[in-house]
Amino acid sequence: MNESTTRPWTRSYDWAEVVLGAVAALSPLWMTTDNAATWTLVVLGVLIALDGLASLARPGMVYGEGVQIVLGVLAFVSPWVIGFTGFTGASWTAWVVGLLTVVAGAAAMPMANAEHIRMAGQH
Template sequence: MPSETSWRGFRSAQDWINLICGALLFISPWVMGFSGVTAPAWAAWVGGIVIAVMAIAALVQFAEWEEWVALVVGVLMIVAPWVLGFAAMTYALWAFVALGLIVALASVSEIWMIHNPAPAAR
């Protein structure tokens, strides 16, 4: 059975996933060619920074609220193409939906692990 240490190691893996997704979201306007379109570019830059900062904060000194913020931002990234009106830009749409979904799932799984700790090894 996994110990608390191994569960924390897995949780930090989720923080690394969020950090990578935040970085990918931040650079996506340049890589995917929509840096000249205001709404998706700024949403990617701001969302990427918030996700990355929350991941770094969780890696340095874990607190549950950081996961909740990352979850909310992940969900906001999923809906951003429709709310901000750039859903017709397929490449931006998929970048936001895919990365937002990964961030949201990683955050949910970490929150679940916090509230459902692994049983202690005997």
């Protein structure tokens, strides 16, 4: 593990999570949605972005990556659960952002775990 992946504000996977969250949260501005789809994308997008920022600030926060994976799954299933599959753009945004969020969270998990173990060994 190189030093740049363990320093705060340097992990590319966490930056990707922030960008994905921002895209989801802002997507109702440029696509047709209903009230349920808008609020689902905004709330999940903000939560994804905030968790990405938290992971950037604290690289050893393993549970943050787990939360990111759960948020990605929620985003992915939201068009079916909330019922906005009729809005193609909003649905595809939720599916793509959800899938990429799960991938980014899973990819960042080993780095977060290694940093957590390294920090625990310093105590």
